[in-house]
Amino acid sequence: MTTDPVTLISPSRSLPRRDPALPGRLAWLAVSLLLLWPLLVLTEFRPWQMLEARSLRVTAHFLAGFLPPALNADFLATVARETWRTVAIATAGVSLALLVAVPLALIATASLSVSSLAGRMAAGPFAVRQATRALMVALRTVPELVWALVFVRVVGLGPTAGVLAIGLTYGGMLGKVFAEILESSDAHPTRMLLANGSGRLQAFLYGLLPQAAPELTSYAIYRWECAIRSSVVLGFVGAGGLGQQMDSSLKMLAGNEVATMLLVFFGLVALADAASAWLRKSLR
Amino acid sequence: MNRGVNSGRPGPSLRLERVSVRYPGAQSAPRPALQQVDLQIGSGEHVVVVGPSGAGKTTLLQVAAGALRAQHGRVLLDGEDPWSIGAARRRQLRGRLFLAPQVPPLPPRQRVVTAVLAGRLPAMSLAASLRSLLVPLEIARASAALAPFDLSDRLFDRVDRLSGGERQRVSLARALLAPARLWLLDEPLSSLDPVRAARALQTLREQASLHGITLVVSMHQVELALANFPRAVGLRDGTVSFDAPSSQVSPEQLRWLYAHTPPVPPPPELGPEDLAGSAAVPMMWR
Numbered sequence: 001m002t003t004d005p006v007t008l009i010s011p012s013r014s015l016p017r018r019d020p021a022l023p024g025r026l027a028w029l030a031v032s033l034l035l036l037w038p039l040l041v042l043t044e045f046r047p048w049q050m051l052e053a054r055s056l057r058v059t060a061h062f063l064a065g066f067l068p069p070a071l072n073a074d075f076l077a078t079v080a081r082e083t084w085r086t087v088a089i090a091t092a093g094v095s096l097a098l099l100v101a102v103p104l105a106l107i108a109t110a111s112l113s114v115s116s117l118a119g120r121m122a123a124g125p126f127a128v129r130q131a132t133r134a135l136m137v138a139l140r141t142v143p144e145l146v147w148a149l150v151f152v153r154v155v156g157l158g159p160t161a162g163v164l165a166i167g168l169t170y171g172g173m174l175g176k177v178f179a180e181i182l183e184s185s186d187a188h189p190t191r192m193l194l195a196n197g198s199g200r201l202q203a204f205l206y207g208l209l210p211q212a213a214p215e216l217t218s219y220a221i222y223r224w225e226c227a228i229r230s231s232v233v234l235g236f237v238g239a240g241g242l243g244q245q246m247d248s249s250l251k252m253l254a255g256n257e258v259a260t261m262l263l264v265f266f267g268l269v270a271l272a273d274a275a276s277a278w279l280r281k282s283l284r
Numbered sequence: 285m286n287r288g289v290n291s292g293r294p295g296p297s298l299r300l301e302r303v304s305v306r307y308p309g310a311q312s313a314p315r316p317a318l319q320q321v322d323l324q325i326g327s328g329e330h331v332v333v334v335g336p337s338g339a340g341k342t343t344l345l346q347v348a349a350g351a352l353r354a355q356h357g358r359v360l361l362d363g364e365d366p367w368s369i370g371a372a373r374r375r376q377l378r379g380r381l382f383l384a385p386q387v388p389p390l391p392p393r394q395r396v397v398t399a400v401l402a403g404r405l406p407a408m409s410l411a412a413s414l415r416s417l418l419v420p421l422e423i424a425r426a427s428a429a430l431a432p433f434d435l436s437d438r439l440f441d442r443v444d445r446l447s448g449g450e451r452q453r454v455s456l457a458r459a460l461l462a463p464a465r466l467w468l469l470d471e472p473l474s475s476l477d478p479v480r481a482a483r484a485l486q487t488l489r490e491q492a493s494l495h496g497i498t499l500v501v502s503m504h505q506v507e508l509a510l511a512n513f514p515r516a517v518g519l520r521d522g523t524v525s526f527d528a529p530s531s532q533v534s535p536e537q538l539r540w541l542y543a544h545t546p547p548v549p550p551p552p553e554l555g556p557e558d559l560a561g562s563a564a565v566p567m568m569w570r
Contacts, residue, residue: 114371114375115371117351117352118351118352118353118367119308119352119353120308186391188385188387188389189389189390189391191351191389192383192385192389193389193402193405194378195346195349195350195351195378195383196378196379196381196382196383196403196405196406196462196464197375197376197377197378197379197380197381197405197406198379198402198405198406199375199405199410201410202405202408202410202413203405205413205414205417206391206394206398206402206405206413206417207389207391207402208391210391210392210393210394210398211391211392211393213393283393284393
């Protein structure tokens with residue numbers, strides 16, 4: 001080597017002594033901690049109270065009522081029927097939610113924008129995407145419990161109210177997260193397909209979907225799991241399923257019946273977990 | 285080889301008139317990515333664009349493809365300005381050209397057959413593309429397109445099982461299937477070994493000549509470029525430095541093309557001798 005390339009760089013000038021991003025990061029950490037403290041005070045977060053003798057006694061007494069789980073044939077038959085209904089509510093609700101979410105997510109995803117190929121997204125498409133986002137915000141702003149109370153008045157007591165409630169709220173949630181999953185995938189393949197004259201849906205199918213399929217699937221299944229739990233709460237307001245059964249058992253202080261139903265929930269959630277793991281593996 | 289719907293029509297001519305591009309995020313950049321570029325490429329012509337990194341080769345191809353809009357000047361494809369026509373016409377126009385970026389645009393989990401057939405999407409209906417996603421519709425065609433690039437045996441492998449060079453060749457095989465009449469290839473040989481690079485270049489030029497396709501290629505390998513293309517455009521600092529038949533490009537022109545006026549320090553290459561002695565090596569690298 002005739003001239004050492006390194007001599008061109010003067011280390012004192014071009015190399016800062018410290019990572020220039022460090023002060024900013026430390027400042028953000030400090031600000032977050034400062035904000036967190038008053039929040040804990042405000043919420044009266046004192047977990048050590050749970051370990052006081054009186055609290056422990058109350059808890060133990062309550063939990064003792066759960067044992068042994070109720071296993072008489074009549075009750076089990078009821079639980080089986082209501083479990084099936086709960087699964088049906090959750091599945092129908094999430095299916096409805098998917099019907100709402102998929103089109104909304106595809107409209108909202110910025111990497112499927114043809115106009116932004118040229119540089120900046122055009123005003124019209126930008127407004128449509130913002131409006132879609134706002135619609136999804138509105139859908140999930142209303143908790144499914146409130147939707148259920150509304151629908152129970154409209155369609156009467158029973159599972160239909162639960163399905164509609166889950167469909168709307170979860171449609172908003174799934175749509176938002178689907179759009180975010182799609183936007184966090186590598187946009188390069190999609191944008192090249194668009195630049196070479198493919199349609200938006202074609203670009204989605206051949207550019208985004210192969211990358212995002214496992215994430216989309218596992219999130220949809222996780223939402224199904226949440227819908228199972230949610231349908232319990234909805235059952236409390238008369239939307240049918242295991243929740244309604246649990247409500248009456250709790251009111252009758254039949255802890256052992258509640259225990260049986262919690263075991264069933266455990267099974268359902270574990271099932272969703274296994275299905276998700278299996279699907280992720282087979283889509284990988 | 286059986287070609288797309290536009291087969292038979294001559295490749296479009298390409299014309300850039302005083303095109304200037306500055307990237308929106310780079311207002312502080314010392315100069316625009318392209319400034320006042322005039323270029324005219326005839327129907328079916330083969331042109332190579334050479335120049336150092338950052339000279340504007342990629343920007344030039346993107347502007348020519350209607351994938352990027354120039355702030356000043358205009359682009360004409362067969363006399364048609366892609367930015368003065370409606371969105372539907374523009375999409376049709378984009379379907380008639382094929383822009384291959386330097387980084388192969390292939391989703392890692394996709395199979396090679398699907399990735400290659402994606403080149404045909406502009407000529408496929410939505411229903412057909414959905415069906416082809418489940419069961420590839422034109423396996424024979426995909427295989428035929430991969431054959432000249434030595435990849436037909438990888439048809440059903442996933443893209444993430446391929447090496448960088450193989451991915452690049454898959455992305456070039458897409459060109460052979462695209463219903464495009466203008467190929468804009470950005471550094472198509474950057475990850476290929478010399479033998480494969482020469483062969484890929486030969487395939488691309490043969491197929492383009494055979495079907496009357498207009499071909500614009502950007503390249504770093506100057507010797508290969510000048511030996512294979514009848515016309516060369518030298519790009520430097522966003523402007524056209526020369527535009528001449530390859531045989532007339534002089535060594536001085538090439539030296540000027542690659543001589544950097546502002547001395548950009550090359551990255552330090554740490555050989556053992558650097559680590560051992562040179563006082564110029566900063567403390568941190570020792």
